[in-house]
Amino acid sequence: MLNYILRRLLLMIPVAFGITLAVFLLVRLIPGDPARAILGIHATPALMAAVRTRLGLDRGIGMQYLLYIKHLVQGDFGISYYYGQPVSQLVLTRMVPTLVLLLYSTIISLLIAIPAGLLAGTRQGRGTDHALRVVATAGLGLPSYWTGFILILLFSVTFHIFPIAGYGNTWGARLYNLFLPALTCALNVAPLVMRALRTSLGEALGAGFIDTARAKGLPGNVVLLSHALRVAILPALNVLGLNIGFLVGNTVLVENVFAVPGLGQLMISSIGTRDYPTIQMVTLMFGVIVVLIYLVTDLGQILLDPRVRRSELG
């Protein structure tokens, strides 16, 4: 097991390098000049040239990348052009709200998807199933920035149940404040997980081991939960894992709609100020988070499915 995790973590290194290269080049394709953004109305050609020299932007792009990588492997992610403090500090403080949001929306997704999937999977072809299919398709089709605003309108403006935006200082306040953003993210993921669960549950319920379980005289809910769901949840969790990966991208939008001081918000503001080191590290962090989520998903499969355990761990 430990060997497997180490192998997977080692595989992350080339992926991380790929990300740094792509981001480094893409960032420099954004029209606009960091020197102008820093100097603002004071920009003169001479001052801008001086700033560029100070930031090292006057060198060739290949040289710039090599220097960036050289500092990176030493653990130096650079100084933010805009905030003037080490990027690593900045990113670490902003990472917490994003991770909380991700975990929170994963939990809400499961809380929606498992009961809905059980309902649809046990009533396939009937009214409940069709109704859930319509709701799921709608949830899937609505973009999160739109659902975000609608939820704000409904729960914050009209009914005053949840705050419009913000994060909070205590964990209680944070969970309360982050509920709507997390729900917004979950509404995009839950339908996929629910549909996957519906399909796999249908298959599991038709399998021979369900006959065996019923022939033992087990109560119906035990047959459904500890036999059918126990098997059917595996593909659904895989779908969940894949989609939390996509969810990471979604948090950028949702954090901006709800003013959550996370990585996504930092990323957007840094793009505005052409803060190259910050954009680079935030993107790298997003990449690392996605790869780690996939690792956790695969570890989950290994833990929950003895068949995978044998083929993966030898």
Place this chain on the structure above:
Amino acid sequence: MTSPLLAVEHLAIGIPGGEGTVALVEDVSFTVRAGEAYGIVGESGCGKSTTIRAIIRLLAGRAGITSGSIRFDGQDLARADEATLRPLRGAGIGMIFQDPLTALNPVLTVGRQITEGLRYHGTVPSRERRARMQEVMRLVGLPDPARIAASYPHELSGGQRQRAAIAIALVCSPRLLLADEPTTALDVTIQAQILKLLSDLRHRLGMALILVTHDLGVVAQTCDRVAVMYSGRIVEEAPIARIFAAPRHPYTVALLNSIPRGTRAHHPLHPIAGMPPDPAERPRGCSFAPRCPNMQPACERAFPGWTAAAGGGGFACYHPAPGQAEASPDG
């Protein structure tokens, strides 16, 4: 004679459809005494699996019992609700299925699947469950119970899986074991082992057995009496010796002729020409008539009634093969 353990009377099973109910099983009656081994043979789709699944009320899909009764221990299972059936399943009547590959839950250990029945029937206190599990595993011939109990189904061979499935069915000591083609999915050598195991267990535990198979050879090794089913009905029933010595129904005769007899010359294989009818389009009269060598016009008018045969059992045919007294000895 005491009353039978199981009495199935005029059982009919159907699937409701757009144009009325499609009958899968019609007017099936038979009894099984305590400790007896009863075989049900027939081609695929003749309703034999449907019949025994109905006994434990595990019919697939929308199929349901349309009439008749299934008396087990004085209770009518055909009309029982889930709450009545649950304590009987596993504890009164155990069942094993055709494919041991799919019959076990792939993500639970074999041990957990064996002890699960004990947990919900509450007959064995929790600290004695492990001992009971090991006892039943040894009974079905699973070596090294502790190791196999901790294994998952994919780590076992086909024969071991079927033994585990039998252990699951036996752990609560049922008085009747239903076996739905338990050897079909196994290698020939393993088949023989499993059949021998079922026979031994029946004698040691004094349990009744209903064995469903398409293979008369399997029935010959295992059963006391046998019913031959064709197109949803029992067409002949007989003590095991009689079915081979003097089969009466032309379908039984045809089934026996289609058994490969090894190296014996002058016994070429005679497959039965044609196919059983679709349950939705059964002929009005005898459903075997279109394939029957003895067919007469009367056969197509109405289903033949039941004729009792000498020495037990009977058959449903207007023009049966000659009985034992008249039959010429088979060379």
